[in-house]
Structures are given as C-alpha cells and as structure tokens.
Amino acid sequence: MIYPSARSVVLTALGAPAALVIGVMMPQIWYVGLVWVVLLVMLTALDAISAKPPSSLKLELEAPPVTGVGAPFIATVHARFVRKDGSVSPRGAPRGVEIAAALGDRLDPSGSRRAFVPMVGGQAAFDMELTPNRRGPAEIASIWARWQGPLGLAWAQKHDQTQYEIAVTPDISPIYDEGVQLFLRDAAFGLIAQIERGEGNEFEALTEFQTGMDKRAIDWKQSARHLELLAKEYRTERNNHIVFALDAGRTMCEPIDGVPRIDRAITGALLTAYVALKAGDRASLFAFAGRPMLASPTVSGAKGFATIQRAAGAVDYGAEESNYTLALTSLSNQLHRRSLIVVFTDFADPTSAELMLRATGRMLQTHLVLFVIMRDAELADIAQGRPEDPADVSRAVAASALLRERAIVVARLRRMGAHVLEAPHDQIGTRLVDRYVTLKRRSLL
Incomplete structure (x- = not known):
C-alpha cells in the first residue's frame, strides 16, 4: 500500500492560499495557481516509485x-x-x-x-x-x-x-527458581533429608539422650531399667494428603498487580505441591466457583507434578459468586482420610464469609484446614492515604470497612481452629511452603 505522507498534505495545503490569490488578482491566468499542486502530486508519485516496494x-x-x-x-x-x-x-x-x-x-x-x-x-x-x-x-x-x-x-x-x-x-518459574532451594533448605534441618526419623508420631527407636533433645521424649521407665538416660525417636510421617482447593469465583478472578488472583494462587499452589511431592507426601487439586469445577487425581512422587500442573492449567475463570457450602461439602465427601486442605480464596461481603465459616466448621471436625489470603496493598493504601477531596474520603471509609470485615472473618477462622496465612501476592508461594513445613514439624498433618 502506498499513500501520501503528512508532509505532502501540508505542502499541498500551503499552496491553496497562493492559488486563491492568483485566481482573484489575475483571473486570466488562474491555472498558474494549480502548478504547485500538480508539482507536488508529481513529486509524491516520484517519491512513491523511488521507495522500496x-x-x-x-x-x-x-x-x-x-x-x-x-x-x-x-x-x-x-x-x-x-x-x-x-x-x-x-x-x-x-x-x-x-x-x-x-x-x-x-x-x-x-x-x-x-x-x-x-x-x-x-x-x-x-x-x-x-x-x-x-x-x-x-x-x-x-x-x-x-x-x-x-x-x-x-x-x-x-x-x-x-x-x-x-x-x-500457569507460571512455574518459581518452582524451578525457588522450589529446589526451599527443598534443600528444609533438608538441612532434617525435615526432608532425614524423613524417616525426626519429629513425628510413629515410634521408631530408643536412643541415648543428648543435649538439645526434647525432654518430653525421655522414656523414664526404660532409662531406669538400663541405668542410662534414654529418649524416644519418632518417625516423621510420610504419605500425607495435601489438597489445594482453588476458589475460581468472581472475586478471585479480579486482578492484583495486573494478574488475576487465581493465577497468583495457582503459582503458590504449584510451588508448594512440588515441595510436598518431593517430601514424600501426596497432593491433589480441587477448583470451584458456583459449583465444583475440577478435581484432579491424587498423585505422589516428583513425577506426579506434571499431573498437578496440567490440572492447574485447566482451571477456568469464573464469573459467578463462589458457593462455599457446595464446594467444601463435595470436597469433604471425596476425602476418606485426614488431610491438609489448603484453601486459596478471598471474600468481599459478610454473607459469603458466613457461609464459608459454616462449611469450614464441618471440615475442621476431620481435616486440617489452612486458608491462604492475599493481602490487598491497594485497598490498604486507599484506607490509609491522605484524602484530597470528598470522593477520597468516601473511598477511604469503604476500604476501611472492607479491611475491618476481613479482619473479623480471619479472627473467627482462627478461633474455630483453622490456620490462616495472609501475605502479599509475591510472597504467597514461599510463605506457604514455610507454613507447610511448620505444620509438618509440629506433627499436625
């Protein structure tokens, strides 16, 4: 395609006043005023021919x-x-x-x-x-x-x-950048490399008590029998079941720092699943919005990570409100043993939060539940920012009310016995791995 440039149009327009003056002052040679226009048209055509086709x-x-x-x-x-x-x-x-x-x-x-x-x-x-x-x-x-x-x-x-x-x-770069480092870091503390022995519930053997060991592990009867201080060693449990429940409803599909919250949650879930599978535990993925959307098979071993990754990529964006009652009840019916359920969610109104609390109360009777909530820095900035006009005051009041309601829900979850992790979106993955390791160390899984 070839067409005139802005320079050609401007130069042609500049010739119009001269043509008008010639036409008024010397009407017998009015056609002389068109010479400029014809010349520019010819030059434009010549320029188009000279250009690379x-x-x-x-x-x-x-x-x-x-x-x-x-x-x-x-x-x-x-x-x-x-x-x-x-x-x-x-x-x-x-x-x-x-x-x-x-x-x-x-x-x-x-x-x-x-x-x-x-x-x-x-x-x-x-x-x-x-x-x-x-x-x-x-x-x-x-x-x-x-x-x-x-x-x-x-x-x-x-x-x-x-x-x-x-x-x-789903962004899996943190898995390769941070996953191996987190795994090796925890191995240094004996939580993964010495998986057979450590802090757990299953009795492994008796050993001589040494400085730094937990005094509650001392077996006083066996110590009296053998005339030396003996302590119990426990086997750190493996094969625990970790379920990553992803809320893909309307609130979780809103962007935070340019990326939907659900995608931030998927990245954190994949990072933790990678570490959990490396540690010998089992993992599965569950997604819901207005109804359950996806339930992946339970996998174990590092090779099972590909299955979790494919399932995470299939999680669609939902436009409806999340139905916590239906989703968490369906998830509970699928689980036949005590599991750690990691719920990635966000709540915007007291009604949905109340339904979530009721469904969580029933799950806590059997399972260990950990809620992961992304801290909304933008909402905090609006609430704490200095207002410049009346509209800013209204926004600050609304933001403060939302933050207050969220704090109330988080406090109620903790009183019920659920664990809550609230962190910035760029720290969700590493903070969740730390919490997973802490729960494992405390033998709560």
Whole structure:
C-alpha cells in the first residue's frame, strides 16, 4: 500500500492560499495557481516509485510459543528488504521503518506497541516487552511496517497477518527458581533429608539422650531399667494428603498487580505441591466457583507434578459468586482420610464469609484446614492515604470497612481452629511452603 505522507498534505495545503490569490488578482491566468499542486502530486508519485516496494519487505515474528501468566517476555519483529532469491538487499533501503503490532486482550505491552526502528544494512528489529495477564491462547494478530521515500512525501506500507498464537500457562518459574532451594533448605534441618526419623508420631527407636533433645521424649521407665538416660525417636510421617482447593469465583478472578488472583494462587499452589511431592507426601487439586469445577487425581512422587500442573492449567475463570457450602461439602465427601486442605480464596461481603465459616466448621471436625489470603496493598493504601477531596474520603471509609470485615472473618477462622496465612501476592508461594513445613514439624498433618 502506498499513500501520501503528512508532509505532502501540508505542502499541498500551503499552496491553496497562493492559488486563491492568483485566481482573484489575475483571473486570466488562474491555472498558474494549480502548478504547485500538480508539482507536488508529481513529486509524491516520484517519491512513491523511488521507495522500496512493499513486496520486497519481509516481516518475521520471533516469540516464545509458551509462557507463564504474569511473566514478561520479549517478542521481536524482524524486518528486512530482500531480493527475489531471499538475500538481503540494502541498496535503496530507507533509514528506518515504523513497526506496529496488533495484540490480543491477554497481552499487555510494557511500552508502546509502535516504534520507529533504524535500519542497518537493510535490516531492522523491534523488541516488544509483553506480559500475559490471563491464561489461555494469547494472539499477536497482525504486524504493520511502513517507510518513506527519499523525499518523505509518500509512505509505503506492508501488512502481515501473522496470527501468531502463544499458549499462556500457569507460571512455574518459581518452582524451578525457588522450589529446589526451599527443598534443600528444609533438608538441612532434617525435615526432608532425614524423613524417616525426626519429629513425628510413629515410634521408631530408643536412643541415648543428648543435649538439645526434647525432654518430653525421655522414656523414664526404660532409662531406669538400663541405668542410662534414654529418649524416644519418632518417625516423621510420610504419605500425607495435601489438597489445594482453588476458589475460581468472581472475586478471585479480579486482578492484583495486573494478574488475576487465581493465577497468583495457582503459582503458590504449584510451588508448594512440588515441595510436598518431593517430601514424600501426596497432593491433589480441587477448583470451584458456583459449583465444583475440577478435581484432579491424587498423585505422589516428583513425577506426579506434571499431573498437578496440567490440572492447574485447566482451571477456568469464573464469573459467578463462589458457593462455599457446595464446594467444601463435595470436597469433604471425596476425602476418606485426614488431610491438609489448603484453601486459596478471598471474600468481599459478610454473607459469603458466613457461609464459608459454616462449611469450614464441618471440615475442621476431620481435616486440617489452612486458608491462604492475599493481602490487598491497594485497598490498604486507599484506607490509609491522605484524602484530597470528598470522593477520597468516601473511598477511604469503604476500604476501611472492607479491611475491618476481613479482619473479623480471619479472627473467627482462627478461633474455630483453622490456620490462616495472609501475605502479599509475591510472597504467597514461599510463605506457604514455610507454613507447610511448620505444620509438618509440629506433627499436625
């Protein structure tokens, strides 16, 4: 496609007053006023002919086929002028090209999606930093490139419909970056490397009491019989069942720092599941919104992590309110032994929180329940910020009321016997692993 540039239009418009004056003052030679316009049209046509033709420009997009939600990546558009044999043709190439891209709704650019890129040897490259904001197929639909002729009076444009699709999956980079480190860190304290012996409930053997051991482990009868101080060693339990219950309702699908809460929760759940499977425990995934959405099989061993990962990728975004009663009751009916149930959720109104409390009370009779709640820094900033106008005061009052209601619900959960972890979204994974290890150390699983 070839069309006039802004420079050509402005220069043509500047000739209009001169043509008007000639037509009024010397009507017998009125046609002289059109010379400027005709000259510019001819120069524009000449400029378009002199420019590199659109057919000689080749556009290529380089981007990863798979990426994690919330993980920035670079998509590079390569533009080069080529001959018929495919070799680069720098002769007559413009000084630079303007490149733009059409992005799908699941991709957020960190900068502009259009830029002027200088050409070197007939080639140019435009790097775009993109961040996926939701799981699913993300698309870079089209790429445009345009360049001017030598006089700058005409644009030549190339449009390439790439339809490049990127699969956005749960972000598992923390598993590889932090999972192994957390695993090795806990191993240093004897919680994983010495899994057979440690703090547990199953009696393992008698050993000589040493300084630093728990005095409650002393077996006084056996010590009197053998005339030496003996203590009991216990076997740290393995094969515990960890269930990660993900609330995928409307509230959890709202973004926090640009990424939906449910995706933040999935990342934390996958990190903890990786450590739990490495520690010899079993894990499964359960998702719900208005009704139960997904229940993965229970897996064990490091090889089972792929099953958990695939199940997490299949968790869809819900638009309805979460039904805690139906979801937690269905989950309880599926469990036939005491389990640790990690519930990732958020509550926005007292009614839904009350239903959640009732359903939790029934689960606590059999299972150990841990609620994971993301701290809302934006809501806290609104409540504590200095108001500038009456609207800010109203927002601060509403935010304070929501924070107060959340604190009341958290306190009631703790009084009922449930464990609650409230942390910033970027610390959910590591804090949850720490809490899991603490519960394991205290033999509460």
